[in-house]
Amino acid sequence: MEAIQSLRGMVDLLPVQTPLWQRIEATAREHFRRAAIGEIRTPLLEATELFARGIGEATDVVGKEMYTFLDRGDRSCTLRPEGTASVVRAAIEHGLLAQGPQRLWYGGPMFRYERPQKGRQRQFHQIGVELLGVADATSDAEAIAVAWDLLADLGVDGLELEINSLGTNDDRVRYRSELVAWLQAHHDQLDADSQQRIATNPLRVLDSKNPATQALLSGAPTLADALAGESHERFAQVRQALEELGIPFVLNPRLVRGLDYYGHTAFEITSSQLGAQATVCGGGRYDGLVEQLGGPPTAAVGWALGLERLVLLLSQAGTMASEAAVPDLYVISRGGAAERLALGLCRQGRQAGLVVERDPSGAAFGKQFKRADRSGALWAAVVGEEEAAEGAVVLKHLRDPQQQDRRLPSGAVLELLAKA
Numbered sequence: 001m002e003a004i005q006s007l008r009g010m011v012d013l014l015p016v017q018t019p020l021w022q023r024i025e026a027t028a029r030e031h032f033r034r035a036a037i038g039e040i041r042t043p044l045l046e047a048t049e050l051f052a053r054g055i056g057e058a059t060d061v062v063g064k065e066m067y068t069f070l071d072r073g074d075r076s077c078t079l080r081p082e083g084t085a086s087v088v089r090a091a092i093e094h095g096l097l098a099q100g101p102q103r104l105w106y107g108g109p110m111f112r113y114e115r116p117q118k119g120r121q122r123q124f125h126q127i128g129v130e131l132l133g134v135a136d137a138t139s140d141a142e143a144i145a146v147a148w149d150l151l152a153d154l155g156v157d158g159l160e161l162e163i164n165s166l167g168t169n170d171d172r173v174r175y176r177s178e179l180v181a182w183l184q185a186h187h188d189q190l191d192a193d194s195q196q197r198i199a200t201n202p203l204r205v206l207d208s209k210n211p212a213t214q215a216l217l218s219g220a221p222t223l224a225d226a227l228a229g230e231s232h233e234r235f236a237q238v239r240q241a242l243e244e245l246g247i248p249f250v251l252n253p254r255l256v257r258g259l260d261y262y263g264h265t266a267f268e269i270t271s272s273q274l275g276a277q278a279t280v281c282g283g284g285r286y287d288g289l290v291e292q293l294g295g296p297p298t299a300a301v302g303w304a305l306g307l308e309r310l311v312l313l314l315s316q317a318g319t320m321a322s323e324a325a326v327p328d329l330y331v332i333s334r335g336g337a338a339e340r341l342a343l344g345l346c347r348q349g350r351q352a353g354l355v356v357e358r359d360p361s362g363a364a365f366g367k368q369f370k371r372a373d374r375s376g377a378l379w380a381a382v383v384g385e386e387e388a389a390e391g392a393v394v395l396k397h398l399r400d401p402q403q404q405d406r407r408l409p410s411g412a413v414l415e416l417l418a419k420a
């Protein structure tokens with residue numbers, strides 16, 4: 001029969017890969033703990049309306065990337081393409097915002113129907129932070145610092161923090177008309193995608209991945225020129241806070257995020273080692289979103305970090321080689337009674353906190369020894385029929401030929417290993 005394969009863009013993570021993922025997750029958890037950021041877990045499936053309203057109908061994500069379907073009750077459901085809308089929904093639904101500012105993080109799979117390529121999948125993973133109910137410019141810098149320090153601690157080099165200010169709604173309305181006029185004047189030189197966006201979502205043209213369009217845009221009016229004095233002032237405060245924290249950044253006047261809810265600070269952390277998919281982490285301020293989703297007016301700032309791209313960077317750098325669990329003890333046995341004794345020994349070892357692997361093959365001892373050796377274990381415990389009859393075990397040091405094999409009552413093995 002033909003074997004069934006995973007869906008396009010849906011990726012398995014095998015045991016040789018997961019140690020690196022676990023290390024990243026553990027490091028992130030520790031950083032969030034120290035920053036007093038609590039974990040929130042929301043469903044993978046939400047009402048389609050949440051993303052349509054939250055992210056914006058004219059975005060790529062909502063327009064063409066969502067996994068949307070009708071459930072058996074004819075409700076339109078969508079597999080979450082990002083985390084922020086769900087976190088905000090949950091915060092509103094559970095009245096968290098009435099309890100003061102919320103410092104939240106989430107992690108897990110996201111789903112976008114995109115063309116799969118290196119660093120771009122249809123199921124991918126993000127961890128993200130959302131600080132809800134914080135309006136001050138220092139909170140923007142704090143959110144950025146949490147991401148920056150996490151990446152530094154993980155040992156990712158060569159990262160660049162790019163920041164921009166998207167200003168207020170009024171700023172963007174003013175800028176939009178300037179930009180549209182300019183885009184219309186350069187209509188023929190734009191790629192087809194960008195030409196379409198002039199009408200639907202002109203600011204998104206700035207985010208075009210087309211190199212020719214990007215080159216052309218260097219002559220376009222920038223948001224910075226359209227910002228009102230207060231927006232300028234706010235952006236200056238964010239930059240000053242970053243400078244005082246010693247976090248280097250570059251200004252990118254064309255940085256706009258893919259989601260419509262951002263205003264004021266927008267940022268991306270990028271790496272030139274990732275090719276076209278350069279952004280590892282992106283985020284910014286989204287003061288309007290909570291209200292837009294039916295909650296009280298709430299200032300907020302947050303970010304999301306793509307784990308696949310982070311893993312690519314760490315594997316390219318050769319840092320943190322995989323560290324599959326090496327057993328402390330490898331248990332070899334042959335024959336019914338011996339296998340039962342071995343099983344009990346394994347369980348006791350695990351209860352005592354040791355990493356214990358059991359060879360269940362019943363194969364010749366020579367074969368089992370080879371596997372024990374390959375496992376990297378320090379010790380092998382061998383139970384043959386004779387040993388089983390006596391309740392004994394032969395303990396063999398696998399890495400030091402000087403050490404003599406020892407025949408012990410099975411109960412004594414763990415004691416000895418605990419001391420070794």
Ligand code: ATP
Pocket residue numbers: 082112114119120121122123124125126257258277278279280281282283304305306307308309
């Ligand atoms: P891009 O411009 O690369 O499509 P985006 O602006 O759509 O990214 P966000 O929605 O801001 O990305 O998501 C934050 C991060 O999640 C990205 O910077 C990236 O690291 C990661 N990410 C987004 N989409 C994917 C995907 N399809 N596959 C893998 N990682 C992704």
Ligand code: MG
Pocket residue numbers: 060258
């Ligand atoms: Mg995208």
